Amino acid sequence: MKLVVRVKLLPTPVQVLALEATLHACNEAANWLSSQAFEKRVASRAGLQALSYGELKARGLSAQPARHVLRKVADAYSTLKANLKAGHQGRPGSKRHTKATGKSIAFRPQAAQPFDDHCLSWQMPERTVSIWTTTGRIKSLAFAGSADQLSLLDAHRKGESDLLCQDGQWYLIATCEIPETTLNAHPAGFLGVDLGIVNIASTSTGTRHSGRRMNRRREADRTLRAKLQKKKTKPAERRAKKHAGKEACRARDINHKISKSIVAEAQRTARGIALEDLTGIRERARLRKAQRVTLRSWSFHQLGSFLACKAKRAGVPLVHVNPAYTSQECSQCHHIDRRNRPAQDRFACRSCGFVEHADLNSSHNIAARGWWTWVRGAESQAPALIVIA
Numbered sequence: 001m002k003l004v005v006r007v008k009l010l011p012t013p014v015q016v017l018a019l020e021a022t023l024h025a026c027n028e029a030a031n032w033l034s035s036q037a038f039e040k041r042v043a044s045r046a047g048l049q050a051l052s053y054g055e056l057k058a059r060g061l062s063a064q065p066a067r068h069v070l071r072k073v074a075d076a077y078s079t080l081k082a083n084l085k086a087g088h089q090g091r092p093g094s095k096r097h098t099k100a101t102g103k104s105i106a107f108r109p110q111a112a113q114p115f116d117d118h119c120l121s122w123q124m125p126e127r128t129v130s131i132w133t134t135t136g137r138i139k140s141l142a143f144a145g146s147a148d149q150l151s152l153l154d155a156h157r158k159g160e161s162d163l164l165c166q167d168g169q170w171y172l173i174a175t176c177e178i179p180e181t182t183l184n185a186h187p188a189g190f191l192g193v194d195l196g197i198v199n200i201a202s203t204s205t206g207t208r209h210s211g212r213r214m215n216r217r218r219e220a221d222r223t224l225r226a227k228l229q230k231k232k233t234k235p236a237e238r239r240a241k242k243h244a245g246k247e248a249c250r251a252r253d254i255n256h257k258i259s260k261s262i263v264a265e266a267q268r269t270a271r272g273i274a275l276e277d278l279t280g281i282r283e284r285a286r287l288r289k290a291q292r293v294t295l296r297s298w299s300f301h302q303l304g305s306f307l308a309c310k311a312k313r314a315g316v317p318l319v320h321v322n323p324a325y326t327s328q329e330c331s332q333c334h335h336i337d338r339r340n341r342p343a344q345d346r347f348a349c350r351s352c353g354f355v356e357h358a359d360l361n362s363s364h365n366i367a368a369r370g371w372w373t374w375v376r377g378a379e380s381q382a383p384a385l386i387v388i389a
Contacts, residue, residue, distance in 0.1 A: 001180045001313065005152050007145035009129075009170035015138055019170060020110075022133040023163065026069055027107045029059050033073045038104035043077035045070055060134050064118045072114065076105045110165040112173070120161055120172075124154045129172065131163070143172060152176050167245070181315035187272040190319070190374065192367030193262060193307070194326070194359050195276065195300050198344065201258050202359035204367040205265065209258045214251070221247045251299055259306035267314045274370020275304055276323035319378050321369035330354055331364035 011019060033052055037043050042051055048070050056066040080100065083089055090096035119132040123140075127150075130139045145153070156176040164171045192204035200211040221243070228240040266273050278300055311318040327347075329336045335351035342348055347361040 001178050003152060003156070003176045003178060003313075004173055005145070005149045005157075005176055006171050006173045007143045007149060007153070009172060010142040010144060011138075011170055015141055016170070018133040018135045018138055019131075019163065019165070021135060023111070023113055023165060024109050025060055025134045026065060026113045027109050027111050029056050029061060029066075030069050030073050030107045030111075031104075032059075033069060034076070034104045034106065037073060037077060043074060043081075045074045048074055062119075062132065064116060065113075065132065068114045068116070072107075073105070076107075080105065112162040112164040114160045114162050116160050122153065122157065122174075124150070152178070178313075181313060183315050184270060184272070184317060187317055187374070188270045190272045190274040190367045190370035191262065191266045191269070192274045192363040192365065192370060193276075194362040194366055195278065195303065196359060199359050200254070201262065201303065202357075202363050203262060203265065204360070204363040205269075206360060207261075207265070208357075208359065209261070214254060217250065218247060248299075252302065255299065255303040255306050259303060259310050262307060263310040263314050263316055266311070266316045272317035272319065272370065272374060273307060273311055274366045274373070275307065275318065275320050276326065276366060277320040278304070278323060317374065319370050319373045321366055321373055326362045326365045326369075327358060329365050331356070331361050331368070 009019075033048060033056070036052055037048060040051065042048060049067075053066060053070070056069060057063070061069065080089075084097070084100065089100040115131065121130045123129065126140070127144070128140045128142050130137060131141060153174060153176065156178045157174050158177045159175040161175070162173040164173060190204075194202045196202065196211075197215070198211060199208045200214070201209045224243065225240065228236040262273065308318055325336050328338055328340050330340060330347075330349035330352060332354045333349060333352040335349055337350050340347055340349055341358060343358075345358050346355070347358040348355045
């Protein structure tokens with residue numbers, strides 16, 4: 001199982017200049033190579049190497065960085081080809097398709113650049129790295145990370161690492177390969193998880209992760225952003241830039257905490273996790289205008305992916321179930337009626353009289369559907385490739 005660990009670099013001003021020059025040189029070379037690949041219709045690694053390896057070396061790149069630039073460009077065109085084949089760029093002749101195929105792929109000056117063990121070495125006891133740059137090798141470049149990240153790097157780091165500059169901060173993204181945890185093939189039951197707006201997640205054991213405080217913060221962020229955009233002054237632009245990304249960072253942190261809590265509970269009770277398949281929910285849902293902003297801004301997909309990744313690492317089976325009528329179905333007698341929801345947070349069955357919190361009732365239905373999905377032969381849908389740590 002592969003995990004991606006991101007650690008923060010702590011370069012000196014001189015080291016920052018060397019890292020910037022390296023990223024700019026690599027991405028300038030990638031842009032030049034991309035234009036050559038587009039003009040001559042050559043996108044394979046072997047074809048690009050025969051076409052331009054000498055030119056890349058002449059641009060100041062040593063052997064390994066030149067090969068990584070070649071691979072980066074070839075992989076970019078392979079991804080574009082796959083997206084075109086899958087129809088993700090629209091139909092041929094459409095404006096979106098023409099825009100994607102009408103010019104060469106461009107790389108940002110500070111786009112990530114991969115480094116292998118020939119160009120980058122880690123000194124874990126000293127918490128430093130030695131990295132190749134266009135101005136010479138930098139030694140004793142300090143880095144920092146959490147205790148969990150450092151222990152993973154020390155024990156399981158393997159393969160390439162990406163150098164990345166984001167908002168003026170420098171990071172190394174390293175790949176770790178850890179032994180897979182044996183999947184619990186015989187869960188005692190399933191933990192149903194109902195995702196919502198008022199309550200971000202409600203489990204069938206009665207745990208509710210409220211989103212009221214988070215929604216108030218998001219509303220305040222939107223109000224501040226609109227206020228700053230109306231001013232159109234330099235100080236307002238600086239303040240808006242300072243606050244940019246904080247909302248997404250806060251939501252990501254909350255999603256990590258919620259998913260960690262749910263997976264820990266499922267692992268402790270030897271159960272699997274059942275989630276609703278909410279693909280396309282934003283297009284299907286009919287809400288008032290005030291509710292649409294909240295629905296479209298909360299990252300339900302991110303929370304689901306965090307749950308899937310953590311479940312994979314813990315050996316907890318995870319399945320997705322049909323979300324149809326989970327909020328209108330009685331978890332006791334299974335009677336379905338729209339009138340069973342007299343209020344947003346209240347469920348009252350008009351057939352058997354069962355009364356419960358609406359989210360808890362939905363989570364019971366999801367748990368039952370998860371169990372039936374599993375016993376009918378469904379496989380765990382937790383991903384097998386990459387987890388963000």
